[in-house]
Amino acid sequence: MTPSSEPWRPFPPLISRSAEYIDLWRVRLGTLGSHEHFRSILDPQELERANRFRFPHLRDNFVLSHVALRKILARYLEIPPQDVRFDLGKHGKPEIRGSLNYGRVQFNLSHSGDWAVVAITQGREVGVDIETFRSDVNHLELARNYFSERECQSLLALPADKQARAFFVCWTQKEAFLKALGDGLSYPLSQFSVTVSPDEASGLQHVDNDPTAVSRWNFASFQPDGNHYGTVVYEKGHCELNQWDWRWDYGLEENAVRVEGFRAAEEK
Numbered sequence: 001m002t003p004s005s006e007p008w009r010p011f012p013p014l015i016s017r018s019a020e021y022i023d024l025w026r027v028r029l030g031t032l033g034s035h036e037h038f039r040s041i042l043d044p045q046e047l048e049r050a051n052r053f054r055f056p057h058l059r060d061n062f063v064l065s066h067v068a069l070r071k072i073l074a075r076y077l078e079i080p081p082q083d084v085r086f087d088l089g090k091h092g093k094p095e096i097r098g099s100l101n102y103g104r105v106q107f108n109l110s111h112s113g114d115w116a117v118v119a120i121t122q123g124r125e126v127g128v129d130i131e132t133f134r135s136d137v138n139h140l141e142l143a144r145n146y147f148s149e150r151e152c153q154s155l156l157a158l159p160a161d162k163q164a165r166a167f168f169v170c171w172t173q174k175e176a177f178l179k180a181l182g183d184g185l186s187y188p189l190s191q192f193s194v195t196v197s198p199d200e201a202s203g204l205q206h207v208d209n210d211p212t213a214v215s216r217w218n219f220a221s222f223q224p225d226g227n228h229y230g231t232v233v234y235e236k237g238h239c240e241l242n243q244w245d246w247r248w249d250y251g252l253e254e255n256a257v258r259v260e261g262f263r264a265a266e267e268k
């Protein structure tokens, strides 16, 4: 499960695509600064959530990740970012409101440290998770609490200097799988196993009571930067992964970047 070393590419002005792609957007977070007006793009629930953060940098990160999410989705839906509406699944997974979503666009968002990542595809469930690497956590203890027996044993079998990194890639795989399912913490983390060895591709190893799950879900691990790990999980067959670098000045030219192909794929 060595993460992809693909570069994050600048987004071209016009792209064509089909449902065979997963677009990962890397968003650099930071302070709102002169972008205080971005708040007007958010809906009242998002603003209320933003205002609950005690620390300004966490509040700004929340606002920026939601503004970027809306601006990115706006391009796929061809509507203004403030018009994007969300519905929540049973366990809180946000989805684009059906009446706006003729192209069956599916997305998932994760934020950690300096980065947010948005995963976007069409007509298939998707989940993404990123985590900031920390050397000061007791990863073996956390693994004992949250990982399956099989994952714990694989982690312990690794050389000590490879365990912390393997732990984080494993963690992002587990969370991204939960997020693709949309079940959050209601799904028992110990009842499925993902790849732990750095020499094997990321992926599901087994799911208790669901022998076909391994063939239904695809995993791809990546790095937003050298200090963050991430995994995207998507259903139904292989997809090509695009890694795009979001730039905040895209927001100044709302219609400069167009996405083509989603309607065409819908009509098939």
Ligand SMILES: CC(C)(COP(=O)(O)OP(=O)(O)OC[C@H]1O[C@@H](n2cnc3c(N)ncnc32)[C@H](O)[C@@H]1OP(=O)(O)O)[C@@H](O)C(=O)NCCC(=O)NCCS
Residues within 6 Å of the ligand: 062, 091, 092, 093, 094, 108, 109, 110, 111, 112, 127, 128, 129, 130, 146, 147, 171, 174, 175, 178, 179, 180, 181, 182, 183, 184, 185, 186, 189
């Ligand atoms: C939301 C959840 C699924 C992931 O949270 P997280 O990793 O802390 O945070 P992320 O930044 O990756 O994801 C948060 C985003 O996921 C989305 N989300 C919320 N609930 C979701 C769900 N049930 N399914 C998928 N996505 C969800 C939202 O867009 C949310 O963004 P927001 O809070 O800014 O609105 C969390 O509830 C959870 O269950 N975490 C598992 C915790 C755990 O025990 N991990 C141990 C793994 S070894």
